[in-house]
Amino acid sequence: MSTALPALGSRGGSSNDQLRRYNLSMVMTLIHHSGGCSRAEITRRMGLNRSTVGALVAELVELGLAFEGEPESVSGRVGRPSVQVFPNPAIVALAVYPDVDAITVCIVGLGGEVIRRIRYDTVRVPTVHETVNVVKAIVDGMRGEIESSFRVAGVGVAVPGLVNSNDGRVLIAPHLGWRDASLAAALTKALDYPVFAGNDASLGAIAESLFGIARGMDDLVYLNGSASGIGGGLIIGGSPLRGTSGYAGELGHTLVNNTGSRCHCGRTGCLETEVSLSRLLAVLKLARADQDELEIALGVSRDPKVMREVQRQIDMLSEAISNFVNMFDPEIVILGGFLASLLSVGRERLADAVRLRSMSSMGHSVVIEKASLRSRIIMVGAAELAFAGLLDDPAGFARGAAGRADQPRG
Numbered sequence: 001m002s003t004a005l006p007a008l009g010s011r012g013g014s015s016n017d018q019l020r021r022y023n024l025s026m027v028m029t030l031i032h033h034s035g036g037c038s039r040a041e042i043t044r045r046m047g048l049n050r051s052t053v054g055a056l057v058a059e060l061v062e063l064g065l066a067f068e069g070e071p072e073s074v075s076g077r078v079g080r081p082s083v084q085v086f087p088n089p090a091i092v093a094l095a096v097y098p099d100v101d102a103i104t105v106c107i108v109g110l111g112g113e114v115i116r117r118i119r120y121d122t123v124r125v126p127t128v129h130e131t132v133n134v135v136k137a138i139v140d141g142m143r144g145e146i147e148s149s150f151r152v153a154g155v156g157v158a159v160p161g162l163v164n165s166n167d168g169r170v171l172i173a174p175h176l177g178w179r180d181a182s183l184a185a186a187l188t189k190a191l192d193y194p195v196f197a198g199n200d201a202s203l204g205a206i207a208e209s210l211f212g213i214a215r216g217m218d219d220l221v222y223l224n225g226s227a228s229g230i231g232g233g234l235i236i237g238g239s240p241l242r243g244t245s246g247y248a249g250e251l252g253h254t255l256v257n258n259t260g261s262r263c264h265c266g267r268t269g270c271l272e273t274e275v276s277l278s279r280l281l282a283v284l285k286l287a288r289a290d291q292d293e294l295e296i297a298l299g300v301s302r303d304p305k306v307m308r309e310v311q312r313q314i315d316m317l318s319e320a321i322s323n324f325v326n327m328f329d330p331e332i333v334i335l336g337g338f339l340a341s342l343l344s345v346g347r348e349r350l351a352d353a354v355r356l357r358s359m360s361s362m363g364h365s366v367v368i369e370k371a372s373l374r375s376r377i378i379m380v381g382a383a384e385l386a387f388a389g390l391l392d393d394p395a396g397f398a399r400g401a402a403g404r405a406d407q408p409r410g
Contacts, residue, residue: 020056021393021395023046023048023052023056024056024059024060024394024395025391025392025393025394026046027042027046027053027056027057027060028060028065028066028087028390028391028394029391030042030045030046031060031066031085031086031087031111032087032110032111032112032387032391033112033210033211035086035087035111035112035211036071036084036085036086036087036111037084037085038082038083038084038085039053039054039057039082039083039085040082042057042085057085059395060085060394063394063395063398064088064091064151064398065087065088065091065110065390065394065397065398066085066086066087066088067085067086067088068083068084068085068086069083069084069086070083070084071084086111087109087110087111088109088110089109089110089111089113089115090109090149090150090151091109091110091150091151091153091390092107092108092109092110092115092146092150092151092152092153093107093108093152093153093154093155093156093382093383093384093385093386093387094106094107094108094139094152094154094155094156094191094193094383094386095107095108095155095156095157095158095378095379095380095382095383095386096135096155096156096157096158096187096382097157097158097200097378097379097382098126098131098157098159098160098176099160099176099226099227099228100122100125100160100175100176100227100228101121101122101227101288102119102120102121102122103119103120103122103126103131103134103135103138104117104118104119104120104379105117105118105120105135105138105139106118106379106383107142107146107150108379108380108382108383109150110387112207112210112211112380112383114376114379114380116142116145117379118138118141118142120134120138122134125175125176125177126176127177127178128170128178128181128183128186129186131183132183132186132187132190133190135187135190135191136190136191139191152193153386153387153389153390153397154193154194154195154196154385154386154387154389155187155188155191155193155194155195155196155386156195156196156197156198156203156381156382156383156384156385156386156387157183157184157187157195157196157197157198157382157385158197158198158199158200158203158204158378158379158381158382159173159176159178159183159197159198159199159200160173160175160176160199160200160201160226160228160229160231161173161174161175161176161178161199161228162199162250163197163198163199165198165242167184167185168182168183168184168185168195168196168197169181169182169183169184169185169197170183170197173228174229174264174265175227175228175229175264176228183195183197184196184197194386194389196385196386196388197385198381198382198385199231199233199249200224200226200228200231200378200381200382201222201223201224201230201231201232201233201249201251202231202232202233202234202240202242202248202249202381203233203378203381203382203384203385204222204224204231204233204336204371204377204378204381205220205221205222205232205233205234205235205240205249205334205381206233206235206240206381206384207373207376207377207378207380207381207384208220208222208334208336208371208372208373208377209235210384211373211380212334212371212372212373212377213332213334213369213370213371213372214235214331214332214334217235217331217332218235218236218237218238218331219235219236219237219238219328219329219330219331220234220235220330220331220332220333220334221233221234221251221321221324221325221328221330221332221333221334222234222235222333222334222335222336222371223251223252223320223321223333223334223335223336223339224336224337224339224371224377224378225275225276225277225335225336225337225338225339225340225342226277226337226338227277227278229252229272229276230251230252230271230272230275230276230339231249231250231251231252232249232250232251232252232324233249234248234249234251234328236328251271251320251324252270252271252272253265253267253270253271253272254270254271254320254323254324255267255268255269255270255271256269256270256271256274256275256316256317256319256320257269257274257316257319260273260274261273261274271316271317271320274312274313274316275313275316275317275320275339275342276313277294277337277338279309279313280294280298280309280310280313280338280341281294283303283305283306283309284297284298284301284306290375291337291338291340291341291374291375294338294341295340295341295344295345298310298341298342298344298345299344299345310342310345310346311346311349313342314342314346314349314350314353315349315353317339317342317350318349318350318353318354318357319353319357321333321350321354321368322353322354322356322357322358325354325358325359325366326358326359330366331366331367332366332367332368332369333366333367333368333369334369334370334371335368335369335370335371336370336371336374336377336378340370340371340374343368343369343370344370347368350368351368354366354368
């Protein structure tokens, strides 16, 4: 996915200062999204000379944002491997994901590694106030570890609903019962870190395009299935499709069955109403199940009721996917959450139905795959919100953190 950076002329300072900041941002972004690469690779991809790249890398190391070292040995490789430039994993973001049945908080390091994950199961759908209190309690419980071992860039929140990307205000999260909620502002006050919020599925699409199976692809559709319903994220032409206020991508409300069940949005037969985790759990007679447990349960079941429901949901899902293929002509359609479990047990049926319902040239070429980041995908995407300022101005971030104690450099 292409990384959008401000035009050089939009920043203060001399043209040399602007150019250096731009180049430093590009190098930092490259090593973060690649998880580490050699100076030679940075030189090739950025089109700069070796001495300039050397100076930029040295500055990032001096700022404590990167370090150099040898990669892990590769079996059968001859000769000494090239020294690599790695992002400092001690620079972290806190990622938060509130859902109808749990609130999850993660520590995510530069490079997209999930370092720590804490899930708090809720007995009822949490309110905004309860969510803030739970997140504060979790973060306070980790505060000693965070302050001794990490430097926090900020907090990213993935919300299953419509979120104004400019101020982090939740317009509506229907399954959570949230409406016009100042979530980012409330968490900023509670945690004393900058907080940014976005739609969960859109963040998942970004995560897969940067760190997952869609790395290097410019056009993709991501569908995430959770207890809150189905959300969608789109990367078109290498950039996230956001809409005027960040509300684009409500793919869960695509019509797939005009004689189906009534959706909470007021329409009949929406994708997230016809294809749902609750229906799968009901026929499996399970109260709850994570993605792995659901996949196993569906795979071993020979109950005719379960098989009929799986086939029905796959057929409804194929109706939606074929529409997305016809509209956006993506290289890949990625399924996350319980939708990935459906793909595991019904890949052939889903692929055949999409080919049948799509325009032939697109339907035959599109790839349908599970999200490779699995349960990490939303958290890694949320962390990108918090890392954005650091990636845009690495030196400015380091100066802002200069008053804190020195942190490990990896």
